[in-house]
Amino acid sequence: VTRVIAVSNQKGGVAKTTTALTVASQLAKLGQSVLAIDLDPQGNMTLGLGVTPKPGDLTIYDTLVDDRPLEAAWVSTPHEKLSTLKLVPANRKLARAERELYGQVGFDAILKEKIEEVEPFDWVVLDCPPSLGVLTMNALVASNRVLVPVQCEFFSISGLASLLDLVKVVQKRRNPGLSLSVLPTLYDRRNGICRGVLKELKSRFSKQLSGVVIDVDTRLREAAAKGRPISLFAPRSRASKQYGNLTKELMSHGEG
Amino acid sequence: VTRVIAVSNQKGGVAKTTTALTVASQLAKLGQSVLAIDLDPQGNMTLGLGVTPKPGDLTIYDTLVDDRPLEAAWVSTPHEKLSTLKLVPANRKLARAERELYGQVGFDAILKEKIEEVEPFDWVVLDCPPSLGVLTMNALVASNRVLVPVQCEFFSISGLASLLDLVKVVQKRRNPGLSLSVLPTLYDRRNGICRGVLKELKSRFSKQLSGVVIDVDTRLREAAAKGRPISLFAPRSRASKQYGNLTKELMSHGEG
Numbered sequence: 438v439t440r441v442i443a444v445s446n447q448k449g450g451v452a453k454t455t456t457a458l459t460v461a462s463q464l465a466k467l468g469q470s471v472l473a474i475d476l477d478p479q480g481n482m483t484l485g486l487g488v489t490p491k492p493g494d495l496t497i498y499d500t501l502v503d504d505r506p507l508e509a510a511w512v513s514t515p516h517e518k519l520s521t522l523k524l525v526p527a528n529r530k531l532a533r534a535e536r537e538l539y540g541q542v543g544f545d546a547i548l549k550e551k552i553e554e555v556e557p558f559d560w561v562v563l564d565c566p567p568s569l570g571v572l573t574m575n576a577l578v579a580s581n582r583v584l585v586p587v588q589c590e591f592f593s594i595s596g597l598a599s600l601l602d603l604v605k606v607v608q609k610r611r612n613p614g615l616s617l618s619v620l621p622t623l624y625d626r627r628n629g630i631c632r633g634v635l636k637e638l639k640s641r642f643s644k645q646l647s648g649v650v651i652d653v654d655t656r657l658r659e660a661a662a663k664g665r666p667i668s669l670f671a672p673r674s675r676a677s678k679q680y681g682n683l684t685k686e687l688m689s690h691g692e693g
Numbered sequence: 694v695t696r697v698i699a700v701s702n703q704k705g706g707v708a709k710t711t712t713a714l715t716v717a718s719q720l721a722k723l724g725q726s727v728l729a730i731d732l733d734p735q736g737n738m739t740l741g742l743g744v745t746p747k748p749g750d751l752t753i754y755d756t757l758v759d760d761r762p763l764e765a766a767w768v769s770t771p772h773e774k775l776s777t778l779k780l781v782p783a784n785r786k787l788a789r790a791e792r793e794l795y796g797q798v799g800f801d802a803i804l805k806e807k808i809e810e811v812e813p814f815d816w817v818v819l820d821c822p823p824s825l826g827v828l829t830m831n832a833l834v835a836s837n838r839v840l841v842p843v844q845c846e847f848f849s850i851s852g853l854a855s856l857l858d859l860v861k862v863v864q865k866r867r868n869p870g871l872s873l874s875v876l877p878t879l880y881d882r883r884n885g886i887c888r889g890v891l892k893e894l895k896s897r898f899s900k901q902l903s904g905v906v907i908d909v910d911t912r913l914r915e916a917a918a919k920g921r922p923i924s925l926f927a928p929r930s931r932a933s934k935q936y937g938n939l940t941k942e943l944m945s946h947g948e949g
């Protein structure tokens with residue numbers, strides 16, 4: 438059964454893209470077949486995997502709005518070790534999808550349908566934009582797990598409430614099999630606020646909190662600048678190991 | 694003449710809210726009359742100024758969608774030194790405004806009209822969400838300056854292109870008087886990628902680049918956690934001084 442993971446948080450800059458592309462690349466490096474889908478008009482996952490879409494190439498927009506099949510849009514990355522990874526890229530045009538899809542019957546289940554139409558991959562990894570709109574709704578309806586990266590700082594906790602409410606509505610109306618994981622990211626052990634917020638996450642999300650914490654590691658920024666996932670750029674770095682532990686944890690969850 | 698500043702960037706987590714609330718509080722501390730408007734459904738500017746809206750309080754949603762006057766929604770902050778600052782709060786309900794306003798005639802000029810209906814403030818400071826939708830469009834149409842905080846990392850430069858295109862369309866069709874400033878934020882002097890991206894910003898935006906760079910400073914996170922702007926929480930910190938220089942630079946721009 439295909440495991441579909443949505444990486445989502447409407448707070449900006451909390452390492453959604455970094456987490457999505459790193460998990461996707463580590464699963465692929467282990468030989469799993471992975472379909473990564475960039476659902477953010479900014480196209481950071483596309484850039485971070487070293488893919489440069491040419492004008493005229495199909496993107497996830499063409500799948501969602503013009504009903505093109507996913508296999509017409511996915512591409513390989515330039516990395517030999519990730520030969521079992523396909524990426525459906527995004528570009529700025531995707532910003533229009535929020536408006537163009539909204540209000541159509543079943544607008545929140547289009548991505549799910551498209552994923553079910555292709556030969557099953559072992560994994561599908563979705564990188565969501567920093568908002569709770571149509572693209573994120575499609576991701577939550579299509580997934581069996583939503584992974585929420587949370588930066589341990591003050592604004593984070595209050596922001597989680599609206600995402601959790603949306604997850605509940607999706608579980609109730611569309612997708613009862615949707616599980617939730619919370620992943621502390623950009624963690625700075627020397628910072629008292631970080632430690633305090635992590636403590637609060639542990640008490641509020643005792644069941645859903647990942648056993649992994651991702652520390653701040655500048656190697657991740659360097660890897661992104663090279664268009665290479667950390668698992669290829671610096672496999673022995675702390676960040677690569679921590680994301681490796683996260684990948685193992687996700688694989689151990691059984692279905693979803 | 695009222696100077697209206699929109700703080701905008703669709704990239705998440707680049708210090709839009711931190712910049713908007715800090716500039717608004719420093720102008721108010723200097724005795725200027727300031728109207729701060731939180732345009733992000735996450736309501737981080739509202740939290741960061743120590744305001745806790747009660748259920749039933751009006752927010753910017755009520756102004757934009759239900760045509761309520763701004764003065765029915767603005768509140769004071771709990772900080773005595775900021776007595777000349779009024780804040781129009783935001784809450785999750787604002788997420789609906791993106792959809793509810795889109796497509797109405799003149800949907801992008803509603804905020805501008807509302808600002809022109811009130812007794813003029815010296816300054817209006819708008820904190821935009823991490824997206825280029827209806828709320829950001831309203832901010833760009835209503836402003837005479839858009840201040841773009843940019844974190845010096847790889848994804849930033851490519852993301853600026855779509856914001857700059859939107860600014861150009863707004864300048865052409867709605868608001869020829871809109872000026873652009875680019876502010877390097879979350880700057881880490883020890884990081885080679887940061888230095889490289891700053892160099893690129895200097896060459897691409899030689900005219901629009903601020904003379905100020907905001908360094909990473911954990912005091913800003915502590916201030917936010919206390920619901921106090923850095924200018925009150927730690928006025929002698931490096932971040933407070935750097936934002937003070939930015940505020941002086943904005944005041945020196947003459948009109949807008």
Ligand SMILES: Nc1ncnc2c1ncn2[C@@H]1O[C@H](COP(=O)(O)OP(=O)(O)OP(=O)(O)O)[C@@H](O)[C@H]1O
Nearest residue numbers: 449450451452453454455567652653654658705846
């Ligand atoms: N553990 C980490 N240590 C250091 N830098 C990190 C870490 N995780 C992510 N980053 C960097 O932080 C920035 C934000 O990360 P990223 O773009 O993945 O966040 P995001 O949640 O996808 O942002 P957006 O909301 O804009 O989509 C990037 O420059 C990234 O390289």
Ligand SMILES: Nc1ncnc2c1ncn2[C@@H]1O[C@H](COP(=O)(O)OP(=O)(O)OP(=O)(O)O)[C@@H](O)[C@H]1O
Nearest residue numbers: 449590705706707708709710711823908909910914
């Ligand atoms: N110069 C700085 N040094 C250290 N931390 C900072 C700095 N500027 C902002 N921060 C912190 O970084 C985080 C992101 O900042 P902020 O929320 O202002 O960004 P944003 O662009 O408004 O995010 P969003 O896209 O979600 O609206 C916050 O925790 C904030 O306290």
Ligand SMILES: [Mg+2]
Nearest residue numbers: 453454477481
């Ligand atoms: Mg992202």
Ligand SMILES: [Mg+2]
Nearest residue numbers: 709710733737
């Ligand atoms: Mg913000």
